[in-house]
Amino acid sequence: MTEEQAFPAHVFDALGVEPLVHVDPIGGAVRVVEKRPEDGPITLMTLGASRLPSASGERVELAVEVQEGQEGAARIAMQIVCDDMHANHRVPPVGAPWRNSEPFLSGTRISAILVTPSRWGAAFDEVRASDGALVGHLRTLRLLTDAEAAFVSAQGWEALVEAAGSLDALLDVERDDAVSNPGLRGNAPVFLSKLHADHPPRWVTFTGGELQSVTGLESDAYMDDAANHEVWSVDTFLTRYPWIAGFVREARPGQTALFTDDSGAYTLEDD
Numbered sequence: 001m002t003e004e005q006a007f008p009a010h011v012f013d014a015l016g017v018e019p020l021v022h023v024d025p026i027g028g029a030v031r032v033v034e035k036r037p038e039d040g041p042i043t044l045m046t047l048g049a050s051r052l053p054s055a056s057g058e059r060v061e062l063a064v065e066v067q068e069g070q071e072g073a074a075r076i077a078m079q080i081v082c083d084d085m086h087a088n089h090r091v092p093p094v095g096a097p098w099r100n101s102e103p104f105l106s107g108t109r110i111s112a113i114l115v116t117p118s119r120w121g122a123a124f125d126e127v128r129a130s131d132g133a134l135v136g137h138l139r140t141l142r143l144l145t146d147a148e149a150a151f152v153s154a155q156g157w158e159a160l161v162e163a164a165g166s167l168d169a170l171l172d173v174e175r176d177d178a179v180s181n182p183g184l185r186g187n188a189p190v191f192l193s194k195l196h197a198d199h200p201p202r203w204v205t206f207t208g209g210e211l212q213s214v215t216g217l218e219s220d221a222y223m224d225d226a227a228n229h230e231v232w233s234v235d236t237f238l239t240r241y242p243w244i245a246g247f248v249r250e251a252r253p254g255q256t257a258l259f260t261d262d263s264g265a266y267t268l269e270d271d
């Protein structure tokens with residue numbers, strides 16, 4: 001069995017049940033295969049995503065677990081990821097949520113996609129050639145609300161499953177948030193200028209794992225001098241400037257909040 005044959009063979013053999021091939025592709029030559037194992041949820045998989053070129057050279061097919069009647073949600077999620085793979089030549093990262101500003105499934109709170117290990121282990125996740133060589137992966141996509149994605153960013157996937165009560169509790173795309181948005185951890189870093197000693201934050205940016213804050217009075221020359229910067233923890237920053245807390249709880253990676261006073265009101269400036 002060649003490397004090219006390894007991907008369709010893996011998809012067709014996965015979970016030990018006969019595949020149902022959907023008639024309609026989700027883009028180009030990417031087709032969808034449906035499996036209904038007795039000991040697990042309905043699982044949809046791509047067949048052909050591994051042929052999309054990636055800058056890293058990694059090759060992947062995609063899988064999504066859904067409840068009965070929600071197969072369309074899985075197709076939409078796989079379509080989004082395949083479109084990104086085609087346009088940007090990248091594969092979705094494991095453990096790092098892709099978050100959208102609005103839900104991408106109509107009538108739901110689902111606005112994020114996360115790649116995690118599957119419930120089935122390496123036999124499902126790893127695509128191998130006949131000689132045992134690893135040639136790619138079958139990546140499982142999780143469909144999350146924004147609060148759940150924020151929770152994963154702060155505490156990890158396994159913590160989200162534990163907080164939700166089970167993996168199956170995260171299948172229904174029509175669910176409410178399984179957890180509340182935790183915001184950044186209290187010990188996460190805040191990079192700020194020393195002008196904060198006398199002036200409040202004006203622009204605060206959430207990069208995904210940290211905050212960056214400026215007062216608006218810093219010149220380019222001031223910012224270029226490393227001696228004019230320091231690092232606080234989020235807890236310290238919010239103790240000093242409590243009105244920033246609302247933004248920290250709700251911020252998505254790449255967002256910058258403009259504060260004009262200490263009321264807590266802010267204007268978002270998305271990257």
